[in-house]
Amino acid sequence: MKIKVSFILNGLQVTVETEAHRRLLDLLRDDLNLTGTKEGCAIGECGACTVVMNKLAVNSCLVLAGQIDGAEIITIEGLMKNGALHSLQQKFIEKGAVQCGFCTPGMIMSAYALLLSNKNPDEEEIKEAIAGNLCRCTGYKQIIEAIADSEI
């Protein structure tokens, strides 16, 4: 059975018709063509599908479409403003924090949620914020440096 869901996505009000049991991840990727959000483990362990929901980092594989009515959701596509990359995106490039790139959107969204509540996080706080995001290429050092250098 299809339901109507209205929410704010990257600053714009959207209404979609979908099934309640669809994952937010699938809604974003398949219905709304926002493929920046990645599917990794699909059980809430790898963080590749992280988006910011009501100012908090969440795994979009663990949120169902029937739960998001009225929510405010930001994906990696929502960070660029007026054609300019967000500071986090810019710093990830500068610091070489991207290799294969698969974890990057989730990593940046976790970092974005951190910066929303803490403008000057220390290294431990950064590590805690991205502990739920697995990267198998960079070894994390460059990612931590990029986040430390970013501003919101």
Place this chain on the structure above:
Amino acid sequence: MIPELEIIKPFSLEEAVDFLNDHPAEARIIAGGTDIIPGLMQGSKRFTGIKYLVDLQQIDELKEIIADSENITIGALLTFSQMINNDSLKNNFPLLVKSASTVGSVQIRNRATVAGNFINNAPCADSVPPLLVYNAKIKLLGVNGNYEMPLSDFLIKPYFTRLKTGEIVTQIILPKPKKEFIGDFYKLGRRRGVAISRITLAALIQIEDNKLGEIRLASGAVSPIGMRFFDLEQKYSGSVISDKLLKNISSDLGKEILKVTGLRWSSEYKVPVTQQAMYLLLERICSAHKQVK
């Protein structure tokens, strides 16, 4: 794939209880969803036949924290992140907040609820041993109204509790321990982040002069479910503190766990590691007590 189902969003507890009772076999409560959604995704037998998920997020009274002189009562929908950020919980129930901060990752803690942790009742539920040593009680609502139960009675065996069909856990009541109580929480996982516990221990001890008053000990992961050690607590209450005493308590704890689990392939290392971990925990508590004095 997640099977086709509907999400029901009641505005009141009464509405939720009515719906659950009208659909006893097909409706299940969803709180944070961090157990149920991966369970559905993986086709877990525990979640088959569900046609309705009853999402309680619109019921604000389930998110309240109420403090009085004796208790802090938390709504069943409180997430681990909300718990970690609450000063009054941090001050009064530091073991619980410490365990909350070791659950999953930020993303999981932003969704997962404390009540969901013990209603799911996995052996490794991190917050259960601290809740048990704080003598947590829970409040339930069913068709016949509200009632309370100690958490230790509620938990039966892995993934089973006394929650009846059509009932909702609405609140967790945490009695504030007297100020002589001092304690700590220990977790061993395979890594620090996103780690499923292999051993969890909680100890809360009343120390008076050089003697142990009331002792409360609990384990998780290494026991089939989170559990207290009431016999052991009785046996050592009133003892004079010494290194030998702490070793004896820890040694007995290992033997008690072995009695519950039976001999397993992992017992050969898990029992001594658990004993040593408990010894270090008790030692840390006793030396922290000395420093406070």
